[in-house]
Amino acid sequence: MQFSSPPYVTGLKCLICGATYAHGNVFTCPRCGIEGILDVQYDYSKIDNSQFTIHNSPLNIWRYNNLLPVSPDLHPPHLHVGWTPVYDAKRLAKHLGVRKLFIKDDGRNPSNSFKDRASSVGVMKALEFGYKTIACASTGNAASSLACMSAAVGLQSYIFVPARAPEPKVTQLLIFGATVIKVQGTYEQAFDLCREACEKFGWYNRNSGTNPFLVEGKKTAGLEIAEQMKDDVPDWVVVSVGDGCTIGGIGKGLQEMKRLGVITGVPKLLGVQAEGAKPMYEAFYSGKELVPSDTNTIADSIAVGTPRNWRRAIHQIRQSNGEMITVSDEEILEAMRATARLGGVFGEPAGIASAAGLKKALAQNMIKPHESALVVVTGNGLKDIQSAKQAAGEALSIAPNLDALANALSEKLGM
């Protein structure tokens, strides 16, 4: 069966050499090789922005279907993706010393991470191009997300995970019926093996780094931030950075909403990397080509030594007049506590690195106390309970009687 093409997509353009290609089952630029990420192009003059402000558009990412590379002939997965809540976190703002602090909780997507935005577009592209099987390599969230979305639409999924992927994430994708291949090696090795396997076995490759359509799904977070915040656009949008696709996508979404007249200016992007995995931070401030690095951080979802989409990420951060910053694991754990205890949101380390980055940027006067910021929390804390335990503290254990309780409270808490 042949499906019609996405109606407003005009083609794909290489982010390095600028060559353009027709819409189709393409990956990176043949001229520039694996580094030549393609960017989906639209005819914005034909897109009516009134769909973003009317009540009968669905409150999920498909309200933006005209800005997505999906065929109108295909039904999206039935799961509710996107339009995640934005919270005005007053107590956390006061604690951090910033005028206004908003939290966008993307841990509330179907598989509990931001990646569902990309995977839902990915499975639609696989169906459009006639595949029955889809694969990806992931440190965890893209994997569980792809397993979830594949289950929703009835695709088979093969997932390549590095040896260090946290158990809850692996369990999550096994329960969704994925075939899980634990690669005795790094994320980079899992990534390469997945690409080879897709070629050999004829599977569709969902990897956000090289698949040009996935980042369009991630873009929806930027589209949403613009629409949800258009009456009070934050000065900064703070995003943790691993592969570069998330911040690159959010930046693209914000720029599109400016182009379509939904917002008049684009917030500055603050990209946050872990101190133990900061090749993009180095490239951003050196102005040179990215140099791959080792990785050593509890924030597994952004522990990426060879980010595939670094050009897009750095381009978007610069275009927004933004900055980058790095945070230590200890700062991430502290931010996990603060965001949960003062904001009511429990995020995983990589998802909360953004909040740690905001705190540090305030301390360095990179972000000013009179400014406002929106922090994107990209994954639920339940996804990595071992790290959360490091941040959380200990329970009191007592015999079941009031005396034991009174003793424990007075001894341990000084009550």
Place this chain on the structure above:
Amino acid sequence: MQFSSPPYVTGLKCLICGATYAHGNVFTCPRCGIEGILDVQYDYSKIDNSQFTIHNSPLNIWRYNNLLPVSPDLHPPHLHVGWTPVYDAKRLAKHLGVRKLFIKDDGRNPSNSFKDRASSVGVMKALEFGYKTIACASTGNAASSLACMSAAVGLQSYIFVPARAPEPKVTQLLIFGATVIKVQGTYEQAFDLCREACEKFGWYNRNSGTNPFLVEGKKTAGLEIAEQMKDDVPDWVVVSVGDGCTIGGIGKGLQEMKRLGVITGVPKLLGVQAEGAKPMYEAFYSGKELVPSDTNTIADSIAVGTPRNWRRAIHQIRQSNGEMITVSDEEILEAMRATARLGGVFGEPAGIASAAGLKKALAQNMIKPHESALVVVTGNGLKDIQSAKQAAGEALSIAPNLDALANALSEKLGM
């Protein structure tokens, strides 16, 4: 500071003796003791149901504020509670042999369980009555939910958990800043100790079984089901049953929406208990008083030997012309796989017992193939990863090369 009372609440009525009491800081009926659960009464004639159909009512539980016992002077927690998605799960319906199957995924609440509906009302009552501290005993979800909502509004929380509470749930509530007291005993002992501690230390008691306001929060799931499904009201609503508050609340919500003219008939309730914890099932079919039982099931959230709200639950099930059923742990694990793989929803064992019950009810012809059913999934599977591992299967572990992959696929999967 004095807050005005909930405007449409007329009083509280004992579910045993029928005595009525004025709205205030009350718990169970003084005449009937701890068994005398009080039910919040409203003047329905004054409630305008148009708020449930207009777009500018918020898409969360506070669209029903007139049907909730909350003071209009207080702001609800800033977290987005309720209005969880309902999915038309076609592939799972076909697999189970039922005409239509809807899944309402309440694992997508802020702390990833249904209990956020109750806790958000609970913290508002604590603030209304002037408390600075709130406590509860819980097998897990009510606890993490209360910790989350307390963090959101700035209340201190003390949580009593039984020794067997799963680690992810305990970690979740520690990260939200709760003081956690692990009681070396059963849920029942934790429950009693919490009640004594609240009296001794002057804390507000959030326990759903005896606190009359909490079940009103749970009711919102029934209100939502009525509003979300009013054009295609399912024949059955299937709910797992532990303490009885959840199904009792959902039943009350559905009855109220019938009374207010939003739906014309109330779906039959199917209450599902674990085989290893079925005192309510026994009481339902014997027609006698409930006899407390031992508990032995992986479905920890419904492993309740002494359900506090059994009268309300049984009353609501009977009023709906409903039924009860029990399921084994093996049936729950099988339903976890099927619901994830065919429905795209990963629930915890207690949250998925409902889906297992639907399958069994179809096999017993209690529910007919031509009928439709809505299954409430009450908690996210990430909350109990140890049980999920039992259901999930194993990953393949290979060296990072294509030959190792081809070998593993051909050996283990016959490809």
